[in-house]
Amino acid sequence: MQLPLNALRMFDAAARHLNLTRAAQELHVTQAAVSQHIRNLEERLGKPLFRRLPRGLALTDEGQALWPVVAQSFERIEQSLQQVAEPRPREILTVGVVGTFAIGWLIPRLGQFQQLHPYIDLRLLTHNNRVDLAGEGLDAAVRFGDGSWHGTHAHMLLRAPLSPMCAPALAQHLRQPADLAGQTLLRSYRRHEWDGWFAAAQLPAPLARGAMFDSSLTLAEAATQGAGVALLPARMFEHMLLQGRLVRPFIQEVNTGAYWLTHLKSRQPSAALTNFRQWLLAQLERDPADDGGHDAMDNPPGTIGQRRKTHEISQEY
Structure with a gap:
């Protein structure tokens, strides 16, 4: 079935406004022209597309089914025309x-x-x-x-580099790195990260029993909600540190x-x-914040206490 493009355009405008006067103003035609095109379209389809109300229009079931298809089609045509008109291809x-x-x-x-x-x-x-x-x-x-x-x-x-990060309430109980041994240590799917951090801090690594996550984003969110201490790249979570949702209780880092x-x-x-x-x-x-992964400030966002010596180790995974 071939349908006139002008009639479909009038139908689209009327369906968006549910008002023939506003549809006519948008298309710069008379209200009578819009009404006539829609009436012709309804006759071709053999179905009413609108219910005429005292103060406007309402789409019939057939109109509600047709309008999204017509609207999307006009949108795609407009996008294609814009691409053709651009001086260079996207x-x-x-x-x-x-x-x-x-x-x-x-x-x-x-x-x-x-x-x-x-x-x-x-x-x-x-x-x-x-x-x-x-x-x-x-x-x-x-x-x-x-x-x-x-x-x-x-x-x-x-x-x-990764460093321990946790919720502020939990950080109040952490005075020195050894205090982490008594905390829930949240883990990523990369094994031995906590072992590496404790080695960098020159401490024996406790057995990590916290939940395991496949994304640092969910790992960080768990830490903000007090589920435990997470090893995270502070550079990627500066917004949480500045907001006070996370705290870095210790400055020691491990470069993995x-x-x-x-x-x-x-x-x-x-x-x-x-x-x-x-x-x-x-x-x-x-980017002034990028100095090979180390913070240039004495007390980076979210850290507690004075700056301590940073250790690095390499790890492959």
């Missing part, structure tokens, strides 16, 4: 980003990237550090680790890896990916 860039980095660093800066590169259609897919570039159709992925992933180029973005931008060696980077990588690196070079 480039789609699909990037997988570990959730912690996405929320803790990338998303607050995305507006600037879009302003600089309006023709890049950036699509972000978050993950929990398990990602398959080829299988998921990703152009690149930001992940945490040692930079060694088979078949990929890896560009280091920033280090993110860094955030990397990775892409397949078998695939030539697109112009969009090159621009994204250059923007990321430029942002990090200008």
Whole structure:
């Protein structure tokens, strides 16, 4: 069945406003023209699309079923026309980003990237550090680790040492690192992180019995609610520290890896990916908070007491 485009446009406007006068004003035609087009459309369909009320219109069941399809169709046509009219084509860039980095660093800066590169259609897919570039159709992925992933180029973005973090009420009972032995130690799926931190603090590691999480975001949320002490990259949770939802009772850190931008060696980077990588690196070079993963202040946000010596160890996983 062929339906006149003008009649569908009149129907769409009338369905949005539920008023023939306002629909006519939007389309710069007379109310009689809108009414006639809708009447012709109803005759072609053999169904009423509106119920005429004393003060406006109401969609019939048939009208309610038709309107979303018509509205979406016009929206897609408008988007396609805008793309055709643009002086240069848009480039789609699909990037997988570990959730912690996405929320803790990338998303607050995305507006600037879009302003600089309006023709890049950036699509972000978050993950929990398990990602398959080829299988998921990703152009690149930001992940945490040692930079060694088979078949990929890896560009280091920033280090993110882990330090204990917990709710303020729990922190009141922690005077020295050894006090952690009596607390619930929340764990990630990466084994031995707590062992590494206690080794860096030159203390024997207690048996960790806390819950295990596959995401630092849920790990941090559990810590804010008093479920225990979590090992987290403070750089990615500065907003929680500044808000007072989390506290760093001790400054000791353990360096288990860094955030990397990775892409397949078998695939030539697109112009969009090159621009994204250059923007990321430029942002990090200008970021005063990035000094290789260590805080430059004597008392970083959320820390208690005076600064203590920071230890680092390396760990592969």
